[in-house]
Amino acid sequence: MTPEEFRQAGYAVVDWIADYWATLPQRPVTSQDPPGTLAAGLPAGPPERGESVEAVLADLDKLIAPGLTHWQHPGFFGYFPANTSGPSVLGDLVSAGLGVQGMLWATGPACTELETVLLDWLAQALDLPEKFRSAGPGGGVIQDSASSATLVATLVALHRAAGGRWREVGVEGRYRVYASTEAHSSIEKAARIAGLGRDGVRLIEVDPQSRAMSVPALRAAIEADRAAGVVPALVVATVGTTSTTAIDPLPQIGPVCAEYGVFLHVDAAYAGAAAICPELRFGHAGLEYADSYCFDPHKWLLTGFDCDAFWVADAGELVEALTVLPEYLRNAATESGAVIDYRDWQVPLGRRFRALKLWFVLRWYGVEGLREHIRRGVTLAARFADRVRADDRFELVAPHPYGLVCFRLRGPDEANEQLLAAVSGTRRVLLTHTRVTGRHTLRLAVGAPQSTEVHVDEAWDIISGAAAGLVPPG
Amino acid sequence: MTPEEFRQAGYAVVDWIADYWATLPQRPVTSQDPPGTLAAGLPAGPPERGESVEAVLADLDKLIAPGLTHWQHPGFFGYFPANTSGPSVLGDLVSAGLGVQGMLWATGPACTELETVLLDWLAQALDLPEKFRSAGPGGGVIQDSASSATLVATLVALHRAAGGRWREVGVEGRYRVYASTEAHSSIEKAARIAGLGRDGVRLIEVDPQSRAMSVPALRAAIEADRAAGVVPALVVATVGTTSTTAIDPLPQIGPVCAEYGVFLHVDAAYAGAAAICPELRFGHAGLEYADSYCFDPHKWLLTGFDCDAFWVADAGELVEALTVLPEYLRNAATESGAVIDYRDWQVPLGRRFRALKLWFVLRWYGVEGLREHIRRGVTLAARFADRVRADDRFELVAPHPYGLVCFRLRGPDEANEQLLAAVSGTRRVLLTHTRVTGRHTLRLAVGAPQSTEVHVDEAWDIISGAAAGLVPPG
Structure with missing residues (x-):
């Protein structure tokens, strides 16, 4: 062509x-x-x-x-949103057209440097701790997804826990990863990939109300493992869990990790984006304890998949864990030590010029434009929650600090399953479900760029109408 | 916007x-x-x-x-090519615009089904063994890169080698991965990620002439490991090594793997694309022994990164190794067993609609158009090799069955290093280097869509001219 x-x-x-x-x-x-x-x-x-x-x-x-399934549809309220936007698509288009392979600085200097700078910009926009900025030993990188960020964090944690021997001998002895029972399935998957198996993960109970990790239970688990000769390697704390956007208490988890020398990764895949608004930064309290942190601009920040922003406090440790340098990749820039080769920050070797889409998004919307987008989502979720609250047939199952509302019909699981099926059957609205304290719960996550009050109200009308046949009038 | x-x-x-x-x-x-x-x-x-x-x-x-660094430049002859093309960019553009998340069949039915069908199309175009087609227990999937394909193959191999216990207990005992000394660094990286460490990889010597894996040495290594209580888990054979496009002998490696029950993954990242031409399928002889196979349309098949095509003979085993199913991803389609959820075929959870770019490429060029592209690369490489062969100052270091020519000045490594620096300094041509039997060797890989005879001849003129100052006239 x-x-x-x-x-x-x-x-x-x-x-x-x-x-x-x-x-x-x-x-x-x-x-x-x-x-x-x-x-x-x-x-x-x-x-x-x-x-x-x-x-x-x-x-x-x-x-x-x-x-x-139309993820950008204004009636899409399933899972978490996977936003895209015009400028993101255009940035991706430029990336595809350039066809640059950014595995090394030398194979795409501007590709590498734009990414470093953009991750600094993002860290600034979210007011992340200074240690994640590239000016010091830390820095950021784009991963394809939070799953991969969790995997990379797991590998660095093992490298550290094994005193550097892991690179050579692999998993020797027993290591443990800790996360709450509400944490994402990617943690178990990462542990499995890393050779720890399901037994290598200990899911810590949560507070029944807040659904946040119990810190006494975490401490007890770490101590029990140490007593049994198992090495505590990694705690993954979640800011905004998938089921209910619960927030693990970093200010208490951090000191426990520090006390026992356990690597702390904070997974804010969905909720991290909210921190672009100063009033929505509460989830990041205690983030200064973290060794690594990630959130997904591709979820709620108008940037198309794949764009997970991942930061580490010690990039040297990360590179040490992951680097393999064959002759055919050797080059003067790498050997100078003056550049970043992002291939050493990730699982695959090759990489696209993904910073471009983030650049187009940040420049088109500006930080103020992105704040507006987040605030609109939070406001729309609150509007929907008000409808639920005002209807006695329903109950809110969890707080809704961000854009997700968890709710259910007061009644048996079957009624809620039928409700979900009826709502889905209209094909006007997509909701998904979860279980909260064992009960079938509906999730409505606002975030598609085209969703407005009209669509949230329509969703409520459909849900409310479908419920009419399932429970006696309230 | x-x-x-x-x-x-x-x-x-x-x-x-x-x-x-x-x-x-x-x-x-x-x-x-x-x-x-x-x-x-x-x-x-x-x-x-x-x-x-x-x-x-x-x-x-x-x-x-x-x-x-302009990877699509007609003077780009470095590494392996990372082709893109107009239709690939357009397919990617549609994918970005749709913003579909294809983690489950339910979250993007057409995204999943197009991928399954396209991988069948590709398997047909390359004449891959029937067992990789989706009609039976096998099938194909798009990974981001051959590195990730190797990692996934490593995980399935461990799952099999541990008799299914690996999911639960992780790496217990000692497992070994085998590849030739010429194999790609991603194999060591995959083994490290999987918790086997560098000690978990045994690099098998190659034939000094062909640079292909020595089968007697492979057999001896497997037997020595078994005798020492180490479980041979995986052999990665390469069709088209990175340094010189050497071809490991599958017809002899396959039976050894079968005899000892070792998983065989075939990495044809670069050279696999050539098999779209019937006369260039020699590298695939013996492929019927493989448990998994991959090649990168994003290297030499006019499809932009990221697009690695990965096939397995037993998809059930793959899913068993990798699946984790939390409540929030449960859905009727998954439970019916009638659909593929590609999240279980890869490391990350999320996935883009990458089949679209492959679809645009296959339809715009047709199989005939892609064959022409491959043949042009092979012809141009042969043309360049003829120049080298005709100049006594130079020697060809390895055969050039595909689009890569490995050559060097007859003389010390320093002269070759200086030659590479001088050529690079013109900024008209990009070449990279490797080591072959310890000697510094230059690599010229043809494949950028715009490269023609003019550019290959210009490359030779620049190289030949730069050599004039480095060695006595031939």
Whole structure:
């Protein structure tokens, strides 16, 4: 494809996306196609000869779009949001066009340096502790996801816990990772990948009300493990758990980690973005104790997946844990010690120029624009929670400090399952569920860029209406 | 940013990329800016208020482009190519615009199904063994890179070697991974991440001529380990090593793995793409023995990073090794067993709609168009090798079955280092280096979409000219 062919086809694809966004509110938020529908609609093999971009765009409309869950739809309130935005898409487009491979500083100097600077900008915007800025021994990097950040933190923690021997001998003896029972499944997955198995993770009980990690229970677990010859390697504290956005108490967890020399990683995948607003920084109290920290601009900060921002206080330790330097990657810049080679900060070797999308987003919206976006989400969630609170048939199951509201019908789990099914069946609104103290609970997470009061109110109307048949009038 | 604002800004970014590609040949292939140049040119913090896309594009020209290594430049012959192309960029653009999160089938049915079908298409185009097609127990998935594919293969191999106990107890006892001394550094990195340490990897000697793994040495290593109570878990065989594109002998390695029950992963990251041409499938002889296989469309198949195509013969085993299912991800489709949830096929939870770029590429070029691209690279490499062969000052260091030519000045390493520095200094051509049997060797890898005879000839003229001052006339 020549540059001129790309120009013409590029306009057409830009138009397709603009039209897609403009028509999103009219589309059903989910597909009703049964499994296998798209697969059955595609040819059995690739075309032998080339086709036009128009033909592909036509199939995008005919075959792909009807089979999607529309994450940017104003009625999408499932999971956590996975925001994107125009400037993010444009930054990603530039990245794709440049086709730069940023594994080493030498293979993309500007790719590396923009990332370092942007992570400093973000740290400043969120008012993260100074130790995470690149001016000192710390610094930031973009990972694909919080799962990978947790994995990297686990590896550095093992490196430290084994006194540096881990690189050579691997997992020898027994190590333990601690997180609350409400923590994300990626912690167990990271421990499994790192060779600790499920037994290498100890899930610490939470306070029944706040759903936050019990610090006495954490201390007791660490002490019991030490007494049994198990080395406590890592505590993962969560700011904004997946089920209910509970906040583990860093000001109390931090000193325990310091006392026992345990690496502390703070996972604020969803809620960290809120800290761009000064009044929403409460979750970060005690963050100065953390050895590493991450949040996902790709969740709630208008930056498309994949963009997890991960910081460490000691980049040297991280590089020591992960680096392998074969001859074919040696170069003068690396050997000068004056540059960052981000391949040593992550699992894969290769890396895209992901800082561009963050740059486009920060410059288009400015910090003030991003604050507005977060505040709108919090306000919309509060508006929805007010509706729930005002209806005796329902109960709020947890506080809603951010953009997530957890609620349920007062009544059996079955009624709540039926409610979720009925709401989903309208295909106007997507909600997901969780369990809180064993009870089936509905989650409404605000954050899609197009969601407004209209859509939150529509969601409530649908939920409220669907509930009418399931419980006696309140 | 409204859809209409996106439309206008989108056209401008498409123009920027088309102009960038059109002007690439006139740009220096590398930057001469010292470390810190870009960082010093950027503001100390993010803007408080939003700016225009035009302002960002102006800075892209002023600040970013001069600080890049241009991987799509016709004079880029370093490392392995990291191709992209117009249709790939457009597919990625659609993916960014949709902003779909494909972690589960339910969160993006079409995202999941297109990927399954496209990996079947690719398997067909490369004539991979039937067992990797999704019709049976096997199937394919897109990983970000071959590094991650190797890691996943390592984890499944451990799961199998430990008789399924690995999920629960982690690495207990000693396991070994085998690869040749020429294999990629990602194998050591994967073993380290998996908790095996460097001691968990045994690098098997290669034949001095072919640089391919010695099968008797592999067998001896496996037997010695078994005798010492170490469990042989994984052999990683390489088709097209990074240094010289050597090909490990699968027809002999396969039976050894079968005999000792060792998982066999085949890493064809670079060279696998060549198998789209029937006459270039020689590297895949014996592939029917493999438990898993990967190659990178993002290296040599005109598909932008990140797109590693990874297949397993037994997807059930893979999912068993990696799955963790928290309540908030449970859904009816998953429980039906009728769908693929690709989150269980990879390290991270989240995933982009990467099949789209592959779809755009396969449809725009057709299989014939991709074959032409590969053949052009092989022909250009042969053309360059002919120049080297015809000049007595130089020697070819290894065969060049694909698009990579390894060569050196007959003479000391220092002369070759000086040659590389002189060539790099022109900033017209980028070459990298390696060591072959201990000797400093230059690598010229053809593959950038814009590279033609003109650029390969220019590379030779520059190299030949620079050599004039370094060795006596031949």
